[in-house]
Amino acid sequence: MKGSRKKIAVLIPCFNEAGGIGNVIKSFPLEKIRKHGYAVEIIVIDNNSTDNTATIAKSFGANVIHEPKKGKGNAMRKGFYSISPDTDFVVMLDGDNTYRPEELLRLVEPLDTGFATVVIGSRLGGRIYDGSMTAFNRFGNWMYSHLVRHFYRVNMTDVLTGYFAWKRDALERLRPHIQSEGFAIEMEMVTKMARLGEEITCVPISYHPREGVTNLRPIYDGSRILWMFMKNLYWTPKTDVQLQYGENPTKTGKRSRKAEAK
Secondary structure, three states, X not given: OOOOOEEEEEEEXXXXXXXXXXXXXXXOOHHHHHHOOEEEEEEEEEOOOOOOHHHHHHHOOOEEEEOOOOOHHHHHHHHHOOOOOOOOEEEEOOOOOOOOHHHHHHHHHHHXXXXXXXXXXXXXXXXXXXXXXXXXXXXXHHHHHHHHHHHHOOOOOOOOOOOEEEEHHHHHHXXXXXXXXXXXXXXXXXXXXXXXXXXXXXXXXXXXOOOXXXXXXXXXXXXXXXXXXXXXXXXXXXXXXXXXXXOOOOOXXXXXXXXXXX
């Protein structure tokens, strides 16, 4: 029973993460989190895994939901719309044990105090352990983060992290606009949250070598991330409304305003 505790929904997208998901779930310091006044629901989004990811997650007490269409973006959209109405905060982290659940309260605290509406766990601003990130990936992440800071005016130090936290209303403002199917979802979320005017802050986190085989394709996924960065430079929420009604997003959106007036 939730009682007077505020509720945190933790979303963990997984594709063939049998090697790490059990360690992730059992690492949540549930008693410590409860002592700080929070209740936690762990939701694993099984992205059509061919191993026993779902079985392991259930055995450790997670609520497992399924998204048959492959891709991290598809899994996260499923998770975004699966949180219960009594949720106060939403946290996202990966299921490969690279991020530490023990650091969850570090992300939630700025939300609960009203300092921010979105908190991002920064690996580049924190501690990266040997073997967890290649020099190529580190450079690409640094470059993308610099570009986002410059063009989107967001104090961002790790744009490709997989550790996010939102106030519920901030996530509800974001989720109708998420379209990515794959690993470009982090860039899409950050750039669209910037255009939505969210109060975003970063906190330092640790990053560890993953358990299991990575699904990331650096060159292919990197090119899609760059395209997402460029595509959203002139994005506004109105753009999605115009596209929904078949309008040219470069026009004035008269049909959108008529629809709003009805």
